[in-house]
Amino acid sequence: MSNTSKTVSDMITARYDSMTRAEKQLANSLLDNYPVSGLGSITAVAEAANVSTPTVVRMVQKLGFKGFTDFQARLHHELEETISNPITKHERMAPNAPGAHILNRFAESVMHNMRQSFGSLDPAEFDAAARIIGDRKRAIYLAGGRITGALAEYLFTHLQVIRPGVTRISTNAASWPHYVLNMNRGDVLILFDIRRYERQLEALARTAAEHGAEIILFTDQWGSPVSKHARHCFRLSIEAPSAWDSSAVTLIVVEALIEAVQGSHWEKTRERMSMLESLFESTPLFRKPVAGE
Template sequence: MDDAENLTVAERIRQQFEDLTRAERQLANCMLEDYPVSGLGSITAVAETSGVSTPTVARMARKLGFGGFPQMQAQLHSELKATISNPINKHDLWAENAPGTHILNRFAEAVMENMRQTLRQINPTDFNAVAQLLSDPKRDIYAVGGRITRSMADHFFTHMQVMRSGVTLMAPNSNTWAHYVLNMKEGDVLVAFDIRRYEHDILRLAEVAKSRGVTFILFTDQWGSPAGKFATHSLNSRIEVPSAWDSLVVTLFLVEAVIAAVQNETWDETKDRMKILEELFDQTKMFKKFI
C-alpha cells in the first residue's frame, strides 16, 4: 500500500500545504479549525463556510491524492468514527484482522510504523520553535494532561523543572485549573496532551488560556485534538496499535526529543542546576551508594 494511503486528510494537508494556492490554503485552514467535522457537509456547504468556490474544494481534494471530494469526505467520515472509538471497538477492529504472529511482533511492527509515519510528518521548523519557546527563561511553563495522558505531562514536567525554573505541573482535577490560569501571564506557555477521545476540559482550558495571551503547545494524535485550533504549535504522533488502548510510545519519543533540544539550548544553566540537584540528593541520601 502506498504511504499516502495511510495518511489522514489533516496529515496530507500539512504535508502539501506549501504547494496549495491561496484559496486552497484558506480552505485547508478552515478545515483544520474544526477537523474533521468541517469537511462533512456538502461540497457547496464546505465551500461557502470556507469562503471559496466549489471547484477549489474539488481541486484541493485531487491535489491531496483523492479521486475527488466524495472520496476525501468518505475518509473524513472514517476518521471521525476512529476518533470516538472506545476501547472495545479498538480491540475488535484489530482482533478481526489479526495475523497469526505473536502479539510482541504485531505490536512492535505497529509502533515502528507509527514512528516512521510520525517522523515523516513532523516539521523541523515547528519542532525547533517549540524548543525555543520552552527554553525562554522569561516564559513560565504550565503542563497538563488528560485521563490517560497525564503521565506524559508528569514526565515532561519532571525533566523540565531540572533544566529551568518557572515550570508548573497542573493537578489532574480540572476544577482547580482556573487557579493556575489566574497565575498565567501573557507570553507564558501552556503545554497540553490530548489524544482521542478528546477531553472537553482540555479544550476549554486552551481557549481560556489563549484569550489571556498564553502560548499554547499541543501534543496530540494523527487526527488532532479540537484544542488544536488554539495551538501555536501542534506535535502530532501516531497512536494506533493492536490493543484496546492507544499507544503513547511515539508521543513519549517526541516529548523526550523536545527535552533533549531544550537541554541543548539551556545547557549552561541546566548543568549548574544539575550540580546543585546532585548535592541535594547526597544531602538527603535519596540514592543508594555502592562505594
C-alpha cells in the same frame, strides 16, 4: 508522510496558499470544526462556508478526491479512527491480528510508528520548540488528559530539574482558570491530547491562547482540536495491536526534547542538578551504597 497517512486537514493545509479566495473561505469553514464540518450534504457544507456547491466540488478534486462522496468517505474513516474507544478498537483489530507473538507485533508496530512520525517531523519546528522551552524568561505549564497526563508528569519532572518556573497544571478542570490567571504573554503551555480528545484540554488551550500563552501540542496523526491553537504541534503515530494506543514514539520525542533543552543550557542545568543532588543527600529518597557491598 504518504498520501494514505495524510489527513484531509493535512491536504487542505498543504494546498491552502494555492487556493482561490472562495476555496480558502471553504477551507477555513471545514477546518473550524474538523472533521464534522465536512460531513453534511454538499449543499449544507457550501452554505456553512457561504460559497457555491461548484466551489466545493472543485476544491475536493484539487485535494485529490474523485468527488464529494470520496471526500466524505475519508472524513468518515478519520472520524471513526479518532472516536474509537478501547473496546471498539480491540474488536476491530483482533480478527486481523497476525499469529506472531505479541512482543514481535508490538515491536513492528512501534517501528512503523517511528518511521511515520520521524519521516514527517520537522527538525526546525522541534528546535524552535526546544528554544522557547529553554527560555527562562518564559514560565512553563504542562497538562495532559486521562492517559496522557502521565506524559505531562514525566516531562514536568525533568524540566523541573533543568530550569525554574515550571508548573504542572492540576487535572481538576475547575482549578485551570487559576493557572491561566498567572500566565503572562509569551509563557508556554505544553499539552498532550490524543484521540477521544478531551473537551477540557481544548477549553484550556483556547483560554490560554487568548491570554497570550504559546502552546506546544503533542497529539496523534489525526490531530487534536487543540492544534488550531498551537504554535508548535507534534503529530505522532500512536497505533498499536492493542485496545490501547501507544505512547512509545511520543515518549521518544519528549526525551529528545528534554536533552535538546538541557544540552543548550548545560552549565545552568548542571548547577541545578548539583544543588538537587545535595538536597537529595539530606533525604532518605535514594539507597546509599554500604561499605563492603
